[in-house]
Amino acid sequence: MIEGLEPWAQQGLGAATGLAIGLLVGLERGFKLRRQKEGKRVAGVRTFSLLGLGAGLAGVVAETQPIAAAVILLAMLGYLAIAYAPRLTSGGDATSPVAAAVTVVAAFLAGLGNVGLAGAAAAILVFILALKDEIHQFVDRLEERDIHAIARYGIIALAVLPFLPNEEMGPYGAWNPTKLWWVVIIVTGFSFAGYVANRLFGARHGTIATALIGGAYSSTAVTQSLAQRLGQTKGGGAEPAGIALASAVMYLRVIVLVAILANRILLPFVILLAPALIVAWVAGWWLYRQAEPSDAPAPPGNPIALVPALGFVVFIAIAAVAARWAQGQFGEQGIAILLFLMGSMDVDASIVTAGGLPPDLIGAELAAIAIGGTIIANMAVKIGVTLAYARRNGWSAALALLASTLVLAGSIAVAWLRL
Template identity: 50%
Template sequence: MLIGKALSVQYPYLDAELALPLLSALAAGLLIGIERGWHQREQASGSRVAGIRTFTLIGGMGALVSLVAVHVSQAVAAVLLAALLVVLVTLFLRAIIGSGSRDATTMVASLVALGLGLLGGAGYPAFAIAGAAVTSFILAVRRQSHAFVKHLTRDEMQAIARYAVLSVAILPFLPDAQYGPYDAWNPFKLWLVVLLITGFSIAGYVANRLVGDRRGTIVTAMIGGAYSSTAVTASLAERLREGGGGPFSTGIALASSIMYLRVIALTAILAPVITVPITLLLGAPTLMAFVATAIAWRFETGQEAPDAPKVTRKPFALLPAFVFLAAVAGASLLVNWAQAEFGEAGGGLSLFIAGSFDVDAAIVAFSALPEGAVAPRIAALALAGTVGVNMAFKTGIVLANARWRSGRTAALALMSSLTLLIAIVLWEFIALIA
């Protein structure tokens, strides 16, 4: 009888809702403790201030403090927390005085483990474990991070600081709503364009630093294709004109191949309603572009690639990003005005005109239109047409800079996908007006 009554009692500490916070806090402390234990593995046993077990217990103690504060007494929780902090500070001060070391990483890591334990105990187990994983990673890349900072130039450090201001000090405070004439401008999305442009520029700069100058041609083409294939084409066409063996034609073809993928990806992110029709229009030309890239690579195989020019530019410049921002703002205004004045047909035509100047600007402009303002099929056709104009423009850049003799491989690679794209666009246009 007594056993039955005892079994019928609901003990709160058997509740899974209480067990999960405690287990997540222990796991968070364990993750950090594994890294700290590995870092101190060369030290004699007993000389380490905190290892796997200590960090695990610190995380668990944090959860206990949170649970006690909720279910028992806040005063008791405060006493437990104060006692733990006193013990930690005393141990670490003795260790620092005894060894003469000024490294406070382990002490700070223990406080982070405690904080994550408190977070887990407060009902945020996922955040506690995620925070521990990030903390462990930061601690584990100590040598690489020190080497990275050591080799940073003044321009690179300033670029990091500026990008941080652009991304986390400005973007979150911009309104995500339509403003201006015809509700053409969304400050949040416009500023996001600046971050994308400067981010791509930084990525290309870092890739060149990591890979080295010798492989800079292909790396520049890959990164540049996601940033500005036109700029890559102009740069490599100049290299073709100067002569010297190298994968310059391959780089031009590769940048444009990636440009096709960039258009599809950017459409999926900013204007998902036209993702399917634009993919149907650009799918075959994209495949043809990569086939042409492979053929260009085969023709250039065996030619030793000379060192690409050393990176002398700054990690990123704000002026090109703001110029592009102005283009996007102008394209958005043009598209919204045409749609308001002339309806669906005017919106499609303005997308084509704006996109001929910059395809990405047209995509951003379309994403700002009200839902249903322009039919997805018309918008996709207009954007595909702008891609064709852009490809023709890049072909002209190659022939104008490198002439036919030096630039024929790159020009033929571009024209192969362009020809197929023109045929598909014309077919779709005829079907649309029929």
């Protein structure tokens, strides 16, 4: 509730929010069911509004008169059950009765004083109801591998975290199981979001959309896919632009990950990457201007798998211990070398390890340089992949990648000299 309001004003706000929730859901339901004949609808704008108002009032009186509040709620839910029963038994859609029940619950929460939670729940409810066609189209496009991916990410994000201890343990106190698993949730979630977006939009909007969205979770996989396709054609399509733009997105991706997982090095890291980022986008835009339209290739493979996720945790855990050990043996330059070696295998691992280190173990500038070096290694791999698969057709894409790589190397050299 809003602080400072008189009790009567708080009660009025709760009841009014309940009414607003009912009105909002009722408008959506009324619009969707507007073509039904008069009298055929169980609940429209007026009924939903009254349900919201009644549930809001029940919430207002619940503290002082809990029995009366329970009677009001049971009466409304009972009415809904009786009114919708014939439709449900005849195979009708259950969306409206479920939406009505959720409306009652949300409005009741508003009456209790949880106005923010109630409003958020109502907004999400209306959003889901309004996207009926889009959700059905999305489900129609799903394949079995997509359902498996969703189930695997559900296990990663929901089934493991609650059971992990939130305390420092292991050698050098380098392991916190909860924090380690949160890293997995964030990194794999970032990748999964890109994969879903690619499945939704990439195939419908061509090579550039596939490159831009796919680059958010695996620019290397996008590069391999487009380079292979480019090597099988005579060139002239959008594949070179897609390869360049996928890496341009990768620069943005690592900046976002640093901001989330290692924010103390964000400023020096952005300063280090900014010139290369600009060059990458300019080169990708120039190649796009030269390209002919082309259809999208199949998006890269699904990034969510339990075994690689577990392997990533083990790798991060070992890296955390190694970083603490290296600091005692070699100082911050030893940690910088360790970050570079790890990042050559997985840039995300290098970012995560840097973010988990105490600030006094390695300076922000040196950590940014080490992670920047891992990006150079990654870019070198993509240049090789482009030339290996696309051969002569891949020269323009390879030069675009090389240009941003050389600029990044120059930025790293300047930053190193300033240490």
